[in-house]
Amino acid sequence: MKIRIPLILTFVTALVMIVVFFTPHRLGDYVQTKLNDWVMVIGGLGLVLGLVSLLQRHLRKIAHRQQDWGYSVVAVVGFAVMSIVGVGWGIQEGTVFNWIFMNAYLPLDATMFSILAFFVASAAFRTFRARSVEAALLLGAALVVMFGRVPWGQLLFKPSPLVAEWVMSSPALGAKRAILLGVSLGGIAMSLRIILGIERSHLGGESE
Amino acid sequence: MLDKLLHLDRRIIFILMALAVAVPVAGGWRFDAGSNPRTTDVYNYINDLPKGSAVMLVFDYGPASMPELQPMALAISRHVLQRDLRLLALTVYPDAPLLIDQALQQASEGLNKQDGVDYVNLGFKPGLVNVILGMGSDIGGVFRTDFKERRFRDLEIARGLRNYDNIGLVIDLASSSTPGAWILYGYQRYHVKVAAGVTAVMAQDYYPYLQTGQLIGLLNGMKGAAEYEKLIGAPGKATSAMGPQSCAHFLIIVLVVFGNVVYFISRRRARRA
Numbered sequence: 333m334k335i336r337i338p339l340i341l342t343f344v345t346a347l348v349m350i351v352v353f354f355t356p357h358r359l360g361d362y363v364q365t366k367l368n369d370w371v372m373v374i375g376g377l378g379l380v381l382g383l384v385s386l387l388q389r390h391l392r393k394i395a396h397r398q399q400d401w402g403y404s405v406v407a408v409v410g411f412a413v414m415s416i417v418g419v420g421w422g423i424q425e426g427t428v429f430n431w432i433f434m435n436a437y438l439p440l441d442a443t444m445f446s447i448l449a450f451f452v453a454s455a456a457f458r459t460f461r462a463r464s465v466e467a468a469l470l471l472g473a474a475l476v477v478m479f480g481r482v483p484w485g486q487l488l489f490k491p492s493p494l495v496a497e498w499v500m501s502s503p504a505l506g507a508k509r510a511i512l513l514g515v516s517l518g519g520i521a522m523s524l525r526i527i528l529g530i531e532r533s534h535l536g537g538e539s540e
Numbered sequence: 541m542l543d544k545l546l547h548l549d550r551r552i553i554f555i556l557m558a559l560a561v562a563v564p565v566a567g568g569w570r571f572d573a574g575s576n577p578r579t580t581d582v583y584n585y586i587n588d589l590p591k592g593s594a595v596m597l598v599f600d601y602g603p604a605s606m607p608e609l610q611p612m613a614l615a616i617s618r619h620v621l622q623r624d625l626r627l628l629a630l631t632v633y634p635d636a637p638l639l640i641d642q643a644l645q646q647a648s649e650g651l652n653k654q655d656g657v658d659y660v661n662l663g664f665k666p667g668l669v670n671v672i673l674g675m676g677s678d679i680g681g682v683f684r685t686d687f688k689e690r691r692f693r694d695l696e697i698a699r700g701l702r703n704y705d706n707i708g709l710v711i712d713l714a715s716s717s718t719p720g721a722w723i724l725y726g727y728q729r730y731h732v733k734v735a736a737g738v739t740a741v742m743a744q745d746y747y748p749y750l751q752t753g754q755l756i757g758l759l760n761g762m763k764g765a766a767e768y769e770k771l772i773g774a775p776g777k778a779t780s781a782m783g784p785q786s787c788a789h790f791l792i793i794v795l796v797v798f799g800n801v802v803y804f805i806s807r808r809r810a811r812r813a
Contacts, residue, residue, distance in 0.1 A: 353673075353729065361677045368667070368674040368682070375666030379634065424688065425641060433638050441603035449788060453557045454550045457795040461803050471800070475793055481740065481763055482786040483571035493574060505747045512748055 339529040346527040387411060473499055542806045546799075553795065560791040564783030571782040573766035578750060581757030582735045583771045585709060586619055593708035594626040594701055598722070599636040599643070605715035605739055610643060611765035611778035612737040613713055617647035617659070619772045625708070626697050627659040630683065632668045632718065637661060637687050656686070656695045663687035668721050676704055676730040704732035709756070713737040719746060723754045737764060 349367065352360040390404035390411075417428040424430065462468035479485040480496020525531035563569075586595065597616060601609045620627045629640045640661045653659060662683040665671045674682040679701060680693045692698050700706060710732050712719045719736035727734045733756050736746055740761025749755040759768060762785055765778035 364673060365677050365681055368670040371667045371670040372665060372674075372682075375670075379666060423638070425645075430638060433635075434642070437635075438603040438606065438639075442606055445604040446607070449561070450554045450557050453788075453792050453795060454553045456792050457548065457553055457799045460796045460799065462800055471796070475796065478789050478793055481761070482789045483574060483763075483782050484786040484790055486574055487571075493576070497576070500744060501747055501751070504744055505751065508744055509748045 335532065335535055338535055339532070343527055343529065346523075383411075473504070542802060542809070545802045546806055556791055556795075557788060560787040561784040564787050565780075567783075568780075569783035569787075570779070571786055573763060573770045573779055573782055575770070576760065576764065576767050578758040578760065579764050579767040580771065582616075582711070582737075582759060583619070583757075583768060585733070585735065585756050586616070586623060586625070589623070589625055589708045591624045592626065594628060594697075594706060595620045596707050596710040597627060597629045598710065598712040598714075598718070599629060599631040599640050600633055600712055600718040601639075601715035602633055602635045603639070606639060607777075607781070608739050608762050608765070609713045609715060609737060610639060611762070611776055611781075612759050612768060613639075613643040614647050614776060615765060615768040615772055615774065615778070616711060616713075616737070617643055618651075618774060619768075621648055621651050621653050621658060622772070624658075626701075628662060628679075628697070628701075628707075629659065630662040630671075631664050632666065632671055634664050634666075637663045641687070655688075656690065657697055660692075660695060660697050661687040662692065668718055669725055672721055672725040673729070676726075678703060704730040707732055709733045709735060711735045711737060713759075714742070715739050717742075717745070719749075719755070723749055727754055735759075740764075 345367070348363065352364045352367075387408065390407050392398075393401050393404040394408065414429065414432065417432070421427050421429065423433075460471055460474070462471050476492075477496045477499055479489070480492040480494075480499075485492040485496075522531065526534070589595070597613065597620070599609075599613060617627060617629075627644070629644060631637060631640060640663075644655070644659050644661055648655075648659060655661075663686060665682060671682055680698065683692050685691055686695065704710075704726065710722060710726055712722045712734065714736060715738070719734070719738065722734045722736070726732045734754070735757045736755055737759035738746060738761070740763070743758065743760040743764075746755060746758055750758055759765060762778050762781050766775075766782050769776050769779050
């Protein structure tokens with residue numbers, strides 16, 4: 333019963349969504365709006381659940397003095413401070429939450445991402461080697477696109493943006509389309525398996 | 541010696557990269573952003589929209605992708621407001637509403653445009669596909685209030701706006717696969733015109749949709765933002781970033797070529813030995 337009810341719910345909801353999607357009727361619109369409201373409410377609850385789970389995990393780590401528990405203290409303190417100032421005084425402009433977001437969270441997150449440039453440079457030097465014909469082709473294409481995507485490329489070799497654009501919109505496009513078709517077919521197959529109850533791993537069970 | 545070069549200390553590479561970024565910033569090096577037909581298509585489409593039309597700008601990114609995508613948001617918002625179009629900004633990312641506020645504030649500076657009349661921040665709603673589908677029936681049904689808790693339907697900007705039939709263009713600025721959902725549900729189901737602005741690493745994913753006309757245009761990474769700034773005649777952060785980005789790319793190209801030359805020399809020597 334624990335498995336059967338979610339399976340029936342999945343099947344019926346999917347059927348309704350498919351019918352509604354392909355039926356341009358007022359009743360269909362009404363059903364879709366209602367279902368969308370439910371999904372948004374469930375999504376909101378999902379966020380809360382995620383936060384609670386995150387907090388539990390870090391508190392456990394601190395309690396058991398697990399490796400790198402100091403970072404968990406930072407996470408919990410950050411969580412508490414942002415929650416208190418956000419719920420207490422709002423998140424609009426001029427609030428403490430807004431100030432912390434703009435002056436701490438935003439630059440820190442952007443900095444984390446920008447560090448990638450250093451690792452990409454190091455990784456490109458170490459691993460991007462023309463060890464085979466395929467690797468050489470990949471390397472050549474990457475260099476051409478990289479060269480054509482920056483103003484310096486155009487200064488040194490005027491048609492470089494055109495060449496880069498051709499690589500992106502011809503050979504790479506063909507390959508991308510093939511991948512896209514494969515992924516889409518796979519997605520449809522997986523969706524059918526879930527709707528028909530063949531795939532049950534998301535319910536904690538195994539596929540039939 | 542060759543072995544040393546082949547296994548160059550990563551700290552040297554890090555220092556070189558830091559210099560490649562810092563020197564152009566300190567020197568204020570400026571590069572012409574050039575042009576790209578995909579960017580120009582978005583610009584022309586907005587230019588051709590009749591006055592009073594509504595443009596939906598979707599901020600599907602967080603602070604991590606902000607350096608690359610926020611200049612796009614600024615340039616497009618400014619263009620939309622300059623053209624006397626209505627701008628509706630929204631997101632399905634919980635940490636983006638404050639980025640929207642910042643972009644709208646900067647874009648409307650000196651333009652005599654009013655919040656709630658010419659532009660509005662609708663804020664965040666969870667559930668990408670359901671938000672897109674829901675707005676196909678009723679925008680005010682999904683975003684009942686804006687980010688400042690004002691009832692959407694009471695705002696002047698909402699006058700005559702019910703669903704995608706009243707939206708001239710949707711532009712999704714994204715650091716993930718959300719433009720795909722906009723194409724699939726917004727364009728295919730409701731026939732609303734869609735354009736996208738994405739991080740450079742994702743751009744290739746959307747070329748098939750450009751060829752089929754499912755996307756009317758695409759802004760590709762920081763360069764796309766700089767191209768748009770050039771089109772509206774307002775060079776900003778993306779244009780300034782062309783210097784460090786050019787030098788960083790150039791350094792990577794040099795490193796890859798150098799690495800391969802050293803690799804081939806060492807391989808030849810190893811064979812001879």
